[in-house]
Each structure stands twice: as structure tokens, then as C-alpha cells.
Amino acid sequence: MNQPIAIELAATKKTKPQADQLGFGKYYTDHMFIMDYEASKGWHSPRIVPYQPITLDPASKVFHYGQTVFEGLKAYRTDNGSILLFRPEENFKRLNRSNERLSIPHLDEEIALEALKQLITVDQDWIPDEDKTSLYVRPFIIANESSLGVAPSQNYMFMIILSPVGSYYAEGIHPVKIFVESEYVRAVKGGVGNAKTAGNYAAGLKAQEEAAAKGCTQVLWLDGVERKYVEEVGSMNVFFSINGTIVTPALNGSILDGITRKSIIELLKSWNIPVEERKLSIGELVEAYHNGTLEEAFGTGTAAVISPIGELHYLDEQLLLRGGETGPLSRKLYETLTGIQTGVIADPFGWTVELPSAQYTAGTK
Amino acid sequence: MNQPIAIELAATKKTKPQADQLGFGKYYTDHMFIMDYEASKGWHSPRIVPYQPITLDPASKVFHYGQTVFEGLKAYRTDNGSILLFRPEENFKRLNRSNERLSIPHLDEEIALEALKQLITVDQDWIPDEDKTSLYVRPFIIANESSLGVAPSQNYMFMIILSPVGSYYAEGIHPVKIFVESEYVRAVKGGVGNAKTAGNYAAGLKAQEEAAAKGCTQVLWLDGVERKYVEEVGSMNVFFSINGTIVTPALNGSILDGITRKSIIELLKSWNIPVEERKLSIGELVEAYHNGTLEEAFGTGTAAVISPIGELHYLDEQLLLRGGETGPLSRKLYETLTGIQTGVIADPFGWTVELPSAQYTAGTK
Known part of the structure; x- marks a missing residue:
């Protein structure tokens, strides 16, 4: 990529929640990714920074005209300690299809995927390894030009935040x-x-x-x-x-x-x-x-x-x-797909992407 | 209302733009109104503060699930120096209808109208008095609970910002x-x-x-x-x-x-x-x-x-x-309605609401 991702590490790290307390989308990791867009400069300044509030003008278009898109995917910790992503390139392809419909500028999918990988690597201690848990990944773009005219924004922010999550339903699979x-x-x-x-x-x-x-x-x-x-x-x-x-x-x-x-x-x-x-x-x-x-x-x-x-x-x-x-087909699909996603079952489709996890030691989280 | 509106005045005031540079929704006044909502406390802490960026968690629901509503109305400076609002109570009635549809808690319409009046009074020097100009008023509510679950937010902000505007079209009325x-x-x-x-x-x-x-x-x-x-x-x-x-x-x-x-x-x-x-x-x-x-x-x-x-x-x-x-009916409707809105034509319908304007002196803006 043209611009390297700047990394500013958090001075202190948050206490991680217990696996049985995770729920869905309640806790966020120590870092987040941000990249800015200006009409004159394109996407620029990719950076990983400590997870923190963002500051926006009250007239930012996202508040008034809803110009925003997002994605959702999960990273899993396998039994042997590696990190698996599930078809992440599909998410960024779809993000660009959403961008097209919402008049948001195209995002380089390779840069976005690289950002995602680096962010997850930085916060890899946050990937829970208990059964039915994962690290939910939320890439999103918001329009942040401060203007009340109804027209596409001139400025945007692309961000990725991470949230350790439990099973969506406490029981795992639940009718x-x-x-x-x-x-x-x-x-x-x-x-x-x-x-x-x-x-x-x-x-x-x-x-x-x-x-x-x-x-x-x-x-x-x-x-x-x-x-x-x-x-x-x-x-x-x-x-x-x-x-x-x-x-x-x-x-x-x-x-x-x-x-x-x-x-x-x-x-x-x-x-x-x-x-x-x-x-x-x-x-x-x-x-x-x-x-x-x-x-x-x-x-x-x-x-x-x-x-x-x-x-x-x-x-x-x-x-x-x-x-x-729960019917037998639902159960078989759930077990097979989550098995592939978590590395328990071999992936004959080439869907999973493995991340390096040098610093990981099982049980240290 | 139960809670008085706290007022914190801006230490310095911004330079006001020239009337012919106004455009639409490009400039904002010196102050804004904010009121918070929490599920346990209801709407609380109404306050007028210096216009400033707002700080939100990146996981705020408004960014991801678009739970937000808004309104738009105008305040006009009449030839005799008074300030007219056009049917503002209708805006807050509609805001509550929008709230109902978007699963956002009901807002007290009287409190909202009082907030709007006080904010405009504080920033009344910003109401342009040149022909075809006005002060555009943007009340809006955003969901600011930081949670990625798809469910109505537990927290909201109601804000009002003000923007001096010119005619929507430079020519005034334009086919x-x-x-x-x-x-x-x-x-x-x-x-x-x-x-x-x-x-x-x-x-x-x-x-x-x-x-x-x-x-x-x-x-x-x-x-x-x-x-x-x-x-x-x-x-x-x-x-x-x-x-x-x-x-x-x-x-x-x-x-x-x-x-x-x-x-x-x-x-x-x-x-x-x-x-x-x-x-x-x-x-x-x-x-x-x-x-x-x-x-x-x-x-x-x-x-x-x-x-x-x-x-x-x-x-x-x-x-x-x-x-x-431009057809004759369009022109007549435009002239009559803007005439009523700006106080040039008598208002037989009781549509306009006059605000006190003690500090105003024509030409001092």
C-alpha cells in the first residue's frame, strides 16, 4: 500500500471481561483503526490508535443524512492458537458495493484488509478462546463533512473497531x-x-x-x-x-x-x-x-x-x-460452518484466512 | 419546565459571514442546545453551550444503525427588528411522530420549543436581515449508546444548531x-x-x-x-x-x-x-x-x-x-408565504411566533 499504517499503542490496557459476560457488542478492545478521506486527498492517514471517542461537528452529515455503511465479520482463535478470519475479502467487496449505492468513495479493499489484519494482530489477546466465542470485527464508514446541504459528503472516516463476543444466544444454537x-x-x-x-x-x-x-x-x-x-x-x-x-x-x-x-x-x-x-x-x-x-x-x-x-x-x-x-439440517450447517470458522473442521473451500499469532500463549488471556 | 436551561456563553464570538456568502448550512452560530436522555433518568440536563464538536464512542448506535431524527425550520428578522418563527410547534409535533417510528423516546414539545426560543435569543445577532436570508434551525436527536446489538438505544442526545442561510437559490425563486x-x-x-x-x-x-x-x-x-x-x-x-x-x-x-x-x-x-x-x-x-x-x-x-x-x-x-x-401561482405563493414568514404581510392564520429581541439594533450585525 502507498501509506504505511501508523501505530500508536495504548499506554494502559483495559481489563478483559470474563468469557461468560461477553454478550454481543458490549466491550471493545484496546485499539481501533482510522483512515480519513478528503475530496482533495483521497483516503489518507491510515492509523491504529488507542480505542477512544471520536470528535465530530454537530453538523456532520452522518447525523443528519445517514451517509454511512458498515460490515461485520468475526475472528476466531483456533485450538492450536492461530487466528482465523472468515472470507474477509467478501466483506470489503460488499462494503464497496454499499459505498457505491450510498455515494461514498471507493475504498481500496487490500488496504482495508491489511488494516484489519494489523489491528487484530495488535489486539490479538482480546480474541476469546472459549467455546462459542469470537472477536467481532466492525468496519464502518461515516460522512463527517459539516454541512446541512443534502448532497454527498466531501469528507469521510473509515474505522474498524473490535468487540469480543459470546455466542449470540447463550445456548449456542437456539430456535x-x-x-x-x-x-x-x-x-x-x-x-x-x-x-x-x-x-x-x-x-x-x-x-x-x-x-x-x-x-x-x-x-x-x-x-x-x-x-x-x-x-x-x-x-x-x-x-x-x-x-x-x-x-x-x-x-x-x-x-x-x-x-x-x-x-x-x-x-x-x-x-x-x-x-x-x-x-x-x-x-x-x-x-x-x-x-x-x-x-x-x-x-x-x-x-x-x-x-x-x-x-x-x-x-x-x-x-x-x-x-x-432445532432441526438436523440447521444443526449440521451450524456445526460445519462454525467448525470451519474455528479451524476444528478442515476448510475445503479456502474460506478461512489465517493470521500470524506470534505473541499468543494459550491461557494467558 | 422542570429543569431550567443552563446557559454557558461563548468566551469569544465568531466573525459572521457576509450575507452574500451564506449559502445553505455552511456556517454555524456561537451556541448550540443539548439535552441528554438516559433510560433511567429520561431527558435531562438541558443546556446552551458554545458551539463545539461533540464526542461520541465509535460504537454509538447512530453510526451503525441510523437511529436519528431531525427537523428544519427558519427564524426571520422582520423590518422592525422582531424575530419570527414559522409554525415551530408543528416541527416538534412531527419530531415526535418521527421519534415514534424510529423507537426514540418522546420529547416534551414545550421544553423543546422553549429551548429553541432561548437559543435563538442568545444567538439573535446571527439572524441575517438582508432580503431572502434567514436563520435555519436544525433540531435533531441521535442515539449514542455504545452497543452493536441491533436494538433501540438506551441513550440519546437532542441538539439544536443554528445556521444563517441565504436564499436556497441565488435568484430567490428559480425554476x-x-x-x-x-x-x-x-x-x-x-x-x-x-x-x-x-x-x-x-x-x-x-x-x-x-x-x-x-x-x-x-x-x-x-x-x-x-x-x-x-x-x-x-x-x-x-x-x-x-x-x-x-x-x-x-x-x-x-x-x-x-x-x-x-x-x-x-x-x-x-x-x-x-x-x-x-x-x-x-x-x-x-x-x-x-x-x-x-x-x-x-x-x-x-x-x-x-x-x-x-x-x-x-x-x-x-x-x-x-x-x-416561474408561473404566476408559484410566484404568488412564494411571495405570500415568505411575506408572512418575514412579517412583510399580515399573518391571518396565526402561523408566526414572535420572539423578544431586546438587544437588537438594526445594522449592528
């Missing part, structure tokens, strides 16, 4: 109740649903709150046009096993192109299990449920990896799947 | 070329299009850039479902004069409930001009254009007040309205 949303819409074709940008998540909070009040963990989003085709579940992609075939909504412009989604499809194909990416209506699901061919359902995403669906609440119906228990 | 957007969609029913939240603006930047590349200033948004009904123009509401009747899209859940829109409808009704709030298709507009009944078109919003549409680009057609000139 959830899902409310099929018929009032709120997450995204529509022509909008930003296929970009990983803040506004999509803000738009979903209300539905999630109302679903929680009805005893459900997440919502199943239907399309915004016909209000009948399945799109995503919460902030995950969604799969259904129908009569031996695994069906997931096709990428249609309003669905996020999930990296776990893509990996699950590749994994299923490698097992010679038929997979269909196509339009899937809620009506078809209800019918399959009633004729006994809806065998399993699960969400896929970086945070939970596989999230089995135990129950679907649709209008006045409650569709109980596999008696509310 | 613009509009590109009828058929690829991108701003919002859809069930989404957040009727809330004033950052994500809506982020979603529109790309279309605006592409329209600009085609020589157009803004886009005319069509609905996201049938892709044929007119919704908004840029970030303004839109009106058409068709055969003597003024037609504007009905509020349908994806259109912002504009305060200028509402005022224009009330003004037209007071003039006994027929107004219809209804579905309006692009096909109907093209047909009206060709049969000679499409008389005028204009956008309405706080920033430009009235923005006449001189030309519509739709597919391969260019619909030239009134030879690209």
Missing part, C-alpha cells in the same frame, strides 16, 4: 419465534435494502419492538410491493427446507447479499442437497406447513451464524416447526 | 429541471418515508447524483409499489396545477407530512382555489401536459419555500412547463 410482519416493510427494490447501511436497521427497530411485545424474537420481512414474498428474518437471510429442497429468497435488489447466506448455499451444494434461490411467498410456506413438507427454517448471519426458527406467527396462525426444536 | 426517477425509490409504505430520519436522505443521494449528471437539479420520486404515482420531488413535497385545480399527492405513509405543504394547502383554500390531495400518476401528468392542462408545478419545503419546476424529464420526453419560467 427462535418469528413474527411474520405485515405492517412494516424493511426495504423495497430501488431502495437501499441490498446495501449494508444504517437506515435499513433504523427502519426495522419498530417492528422488532412490536414483535418482542408479542413474544417473538424477530420479524420475518415480506416484500414491500406485493407484501407476500419472503425477504429476510430480522437482520439475517432466511432459508426453508421444503420437501427436501432448501429454498432461500433470490437476491432481488432489496435483500442483503449475506456472506453466511452465500457460504450456506455453497455448503449445501457441496453436499448435493438441492438449493433454490427464488421467489418464495408466505402462502407457499403456510401451505407447505399444512401439507407437512415444511421441514425446517433458519436464519443466517455473521452474528448468530445459524438461527433456527422454532415458530412462525402469521396473522392468527402459529406454525410450530419441529416442535420448536 | 428547476427535474428528472423523473424510474430506477431508484425513496421510500415505500410500511417503511420510514413519512418520518424525518437520516436514512431517507442517504437513500436519495445516488439518484440525485445521477440526475445532476443528466443536467437536472432534483428527482421526482415515484411510488415504490406500482412505480407510477408521484410522491415527492428531491426532499420537497410537490404540487401541480392541472386545469385550474391544484393537485398534490395524498399523505400515504411514504410521503413526508411537510409543514410548508400543509401551509400551501391552507393558503390555497383561503383563496378559494380548489386543492386535491390524492393519488396522481406520472401518466396523468404527461397526458395533462400534452392536452395543455398542466399549468404549473412546484416543490415546497422549508429550505426553498417554493421551488418552481421548469422542466420534467421523463423517459425520452422533456416536458417544458411555462417555457421554463
